[in-house]
Every structure is written in structure tokens, then in C-alpha cells.
Amino acid sequence: MHREIRDRIEDVLTGSQALARPAQFAEGSSSDAVGEHLAQCDECRTEVQGMQEQKALLRELRAPDDFAADLRPGFYARVMERIEAEGPISIWNLFIESAFGRRIALASLALALLIGVYVVTSERSADDSTIALQSSQVTTEQTIVAGEDAPAREITQVDQSQSDQSSEDAVLANLVTYREQ
Amino acid sequence: MDASITTLPFPAVGEGTRARTRVDHKTSEEAALVRRVQARDEMAFREVVERYQSKVFSIIFGILRNRNDAEDIAQQVFAKVYFSIKSFDFRSSLLTWVYKITVNECYDYLRKKRVRKLVYESDFSREDAQRMETSEPAVDGSVPADTRLAQRDLILKLLSKVSEEERSLILLKEVEGHSVEELAGMTGLNENTIKVKLFRTRQKLLRAAGRLTRTR
Numbered sequence: 001m002h003r004e005i006r007d008r009i010e011d012v013l014t015g016s017q018a019l020a021r022p023a024q025f026a027e028g029s030s031s032d033a034v035g036e037h038l039a040q041c042d043e044c045r046t047e048v049q050g051m052q053e054q055k056a057l058l059r060e061l062r063a064p065d066d067f068a069a070d071l072r073p074g075f076y077a078r079v080m081e082r083i084e085a086e087g088p089i090s091i092w093n094l095f096i097e098s099a100f101g102r103r104i105a106l107a108s109l110a111l112a113l114l115i116g117v118y119v120v121t122s123e124r125s126a127d128d129s130t131i132a133l134q135s136s137q138v139t140t141e142q143t144i145v146a147g148e149d150a151p152a153r154e155i156t157q158v159d160q161s162q163s164d165q166s167s168e169d170a171v172l173a174n175l176v177t178y179r180e181q
Numbered sequence: 182m183d184a185s186i187t188t189l190p191f192p193a194v195g196e197g198t199r200a201r202t203r204v205d206h207k208t209s210e211e212a213a214l215v216r217r218v219q220a221r222d223e224m225a226f227r228e229v230v231e232r233y234q235s236k237v238f239s240i241i242f243g244i245l246r247n248r249n250d251a252e253d254i255a256q257q258v259f260a261k262v263y264f265s266i267k268s269f270d271f272r273s274s275l276l277t278w279v280y281k282i283t284v285n286e287c288y289d290y291l292r293k294k295r296v297r298k299l300v301y302e303s304d305f306s307r308e309d310a311q312r313m314e315t316s317e318p319a320v321d322g323s324v325p326a327d328t329r330l331a332q333r334d335l336i337l338k339l340l341s342k343v344s345e346e347e348r349s350l351i352l353l354k355e356v357e358g359h360s361v362e363e364l365a366g367m368t369g370l371n372e373n374t375i376k377v378k379l380f381r382t383r384q385k386l387l388r389a390a391g392r393l394t395r396t397r
Contacts, residue, residue, distance in 0.1 A: 055355055059356065060329060060332050061244050067239055067242060079260060
């Protein structure tokens, strides 16, 4: 839609004669440019026509002129009853009652489950690698000590008691123990 | 309706679109009433219900054409008003706020009942029912009942494709017949913003209609 029409679309839609008789709409009015443009531009005319059809459709949602609410007496009392029955809206109701909320709740649960599985498996593999590292240290140290004609069995026991130390500390401790013997 | 519509930038401010002074919804008599409801004054709430009950009924009936469920939905609307009034921020009029809640409740109802099924269960008039049974065109020049039902079905579907705010605004304009100036006063927005929002909504509705036509 061109700017001439776009800027005045509400006025154009209110003046229904603009489409039916574009020439007359333009005649002697302040909307000369609008009328002329609509008479010449098929694109704008089609779009304005579509919007006017919409406008007519929307009027179908108007209650009839003779509509009377015909409320049964005691409407306020029934509203209060409902309020008392429902109680204040809980934040949990938003998740339980709406489809979107339920989806968010399910997605959050799935995410929490995934994170939980990841944490458990990563901790387990970290433990496994620590144990593997420590056992490899023991083997290496046994080999070193055995190569120097030392009682390998005793040294291994000492070393096992220090299994919570870092690898460098463990090697140093072994060497110190060996020299003392 | 033509579906080949391009998205356009904001319409420029036209000659007659100067922004008017905003209505102050914080100091009005209505604001005092709302503050009393927020403080859980039951007499004030009763006044709100009595002031707006006919309007709420008429909005619901206009959208659903179903008297049987209108009261139930109206009760739900006022229950929502009661529970949510603390979040009312006085930027718009109370009527605009109640109107939005009412339209949303109608759409909730439609979602639950499924639009197509509901439309054919509506309690349309006896004359309409007779016309539908005999499949005769209306003799008084009015639109036949089945066409009207189809049109209502279509516009309700199209309105479900736009946001709640856009839906309320276009309904206030076209169904309630408020002018752009009145809408600006009611919503606390300036006239140009109202025009922009209405234009975009109309474009969205046209596009949705185009898509719907293509899929049929």
C-alpha cells in the first residue's frame, strides 16, 4: 500500500464512499490525493477493499441493537461464590492449567533430568580416572624401587597409605622412605 | 481479500495525527474506585460489577452468540478482575482493561470448545434456524444465516492470529465503534501509535485471510 493511503487509512475506511465512487470522494474534498490515488492504483484499491471486507466481518461480532443482557437476579452473589470457590490464583495454576505452562514445566523437568544425568556420569568418570592414575603411579613406583634392589612390598604399602596425595608428593615420599631404609 | 501484502514501515504522522494530551487515569473517580477494590473493599467491587456487567454480557454475546454460557464466562471475567485488580496500573481506563479480559476469556472458551463445533451449537435466532433448515435465501435482503455463521467463524479464526492487544484494539474500534481519539484516551497511547497498531493489525488479518484461502 502506498503512503498516501497508508497515512489516512482510518479516514479512508470510515468514508465508505471512497471505494464505491472514488471520483466523487475526491471531488471538492480535502482528500483529493486519496481519491485520485485509489481511482488509479489497483494495488491500493484491492488492499483497501480487503480491509473494508474485514471491517464488515468484524461488525458481525457486534451484539444486536435489541440485545438485553437479561441477567438473572443475584449475579453479584454468584460472582462472589465463584471467587470464594476459586481462591487466589496460584503461580502453580499457570503451569498446570495452560498448555504453554505445561510445556514449560515438562521442558524444565527434562532439562533438570539431563543435567542430573550429566553431573552423575561426569563425576563417576572423574573418580574412575583418579583411581586409574593412582594405580598407574603405584606400578611405576614399584618398578623404580625394584630396580634399585629395595624391598618393593614395604614401599608399596607406604605408598598406598598416601593415596590421597598428588603424584609428585607420592614420588618424593617414596624416595625419602627408601633412603632411610 | 488479497494475500500479497508486503510489510510496511510505520506510517508517517499525517496532518491530523497530532498527539493529544493523555487522559490521566490515576486521578479520575474511576481510579478511586479501583483503589478501593485493590484494598479489597467489597462494596467497591460490587459497584464495578454492577457498572460493567451489562457491557461484559454484550461483549460475550457479540462474540459467542451463546446465552447459555454467557453468564458463566461473565462470572469468570469478574473473578479474574477481582484477583488481578492489584496489577491494574492505571495506564488505561478500567473499561479497556475489563474489555481485554472479557475478550481473552471468550477466546479461552473458544479454545476449549473448538471454534467450529461451537459456532454450529450457537443459539441463533428462530428465524435463522428456519432459514438454515429450508436453505432458502433471506427474502428481506439480509445476509442468510448460514453465511453469517460462516463469516463469524472466519473472523473469529482470523482474530486468533493476532496478539491479545491487537485483538482488543481492533474490536474496540470496529465492534464498539470507538474513534481513534477515544481509543487514545482509553488506552493511554497517542493517536499515531493507535493508528500504527490498527494498520498493522489490519495487515495481519489480511495476510491470515490470504493464508486461510490458500489452504482451503
